[in-house]
Amino acid sequence: MSKQVFRNTVEFEVSGPYALFSDVLTRASGEKCTYMLPTYEALKGILQSVYFKPTLIWKIDSVRIMNRIQTERKGMRPINYSGGNDLAFYTYLRNVRYQVRAHFEWNMNRPELESDRNEHKHHNIAKRMIERGGRRDVWLGTRECQAYIEPCVFGEGKGYYDGSGEMIYGLNYHGITYADEAVNPEDKGKMTVRFWNPVMRDGIIDFIPPEDCTIKRHIKNMPIKPFGKENNNFSGLDEFTGGEADELD
Numbered sequence: 001m002s003k004q005v006f007r008n009t010v011e012f013e014v015s016g017p018y019a020l021f022s023d024v025l026t027r028a029s030g031e032k033c034t035y036m037l038p039t040y041e042a043l044k045g046i047l048q049s050v051y052f053k054p055t056l057i058w059k060i061d062s063v064r065i066m067n068r069i070q071t072e073r074k075g076m077r078p079i080n081y082s083g084g085n086d087l088a089f090y091t092y093l094r095n096v097r098y099q100v101r102a103h104f105e106w107n108m109n110r111p112e113l114e115s116d117r118n119e120h121k122h123h124n125i126a127k128r129m130i131e132r133g134g135r136r137d138v139w140l141g142t143r144e145c146q147a148y149i150e151p152c153v154f155g156e157g158k159g160y161y162d163g164s165g166e167m168i169y170g171l172n173y174h175g176i177t178y179a180d181e182a183v184n185p186e187d188k189g190k191m192t193v194r195f196w197n198p199v200m201r202d203g204i205i206d207f208i209p210p211e212d213c214t215i216k217r218h219i220k221n222m223p224i225k226p227f228g229k230e231n232n233n234f235s236g237l238d239e240f241t242g243g244e245a246d247e248l249d
Contacts, residue, residue: 006103008123009061011154012130014046015097016147018072019140020090024173033091034141036069037198040207041175042141043100050134050149051126055116056104057181064099065203068160096140101154109180112226127151161203169198174213179222183211191222 019034021042026033040060047058072094080086104126106117129135130151138147161167174194182188194213198205 004061005101006061008119009101009103010047010123010126010130011099011101011152012050012149013066013097013099013152014043014138014140014147014149015066016140016145017095018145019093019096019147020145021093021141021173031089032142034071034093035169035172036093037065037169037172037200037205038063038096038098038140039173039175040210041173043098043102044175046100046134046138046140046147046149047102047126049136049138051122051129052135053116053122054110054180055107055113056122057107058102058104059209060100060102060207062101062154062204062206064154064159065161065200065205066097066099066157066159067095070094092145093140099152099154099157099159107181109182109224110226159203161200163202165202167200169200171195171215172198174207175210177210177216180224181210187211187216187218189221189223191219193217193219 019038020032021035021037021039022032023035043060043063044058047060070093071091073089073091076088076090078086078088104122107113130149134149138149139145140147172195174196177187177192177194179187179189179191182190182192193216194210195215196208196213198207
């Protein structure tokens, strides 16, 4: 288990009655089936709902499975845009609770936001947003799986898999690397899908960083969308300097 704790680490607990971290092999058929473990991308999405800034990239370090892994199969009626009714069966995780440890790093692909790289500011805002349950809705994998988030101390409390030893879960989806977050030269200017082989040790999964994933595939070329006033979009700077806020008053 990784023991490294970064200076800008955040720790939180997320829970909900259901979760669906859908296996990519089941999406095409319409019969969605969840992975047994939360994916890196889903946990990163939760943190982005809590606090998102293009200046930084959230890195998920570890997740601790607190409740027993159990599934429930439900009949669903997905939207049929051609008319009529469809019936599909989705397999969800039930009664989930996770402790998560993460940190952020600067997005070096965005030099236009260099002046916004204030670690103390972003770290404290992120912790406050966790205390308040996030800035936007939080869900576990899919929109219908609403979740709740609150601060915690990673490792505290009793988990169902404490002392259970090592459990291997085979090939799992890790996440997507977009062009503006690419680190490796071969991923620059591309959209890349990543996979990995997670191992749970005593209920804890230590994630490898996206740039260390060797099982991956480039999906398409993707340009980086720049931020800033000259591009008529939000830069993340005026929120604290008063530029746009003063204009709106």
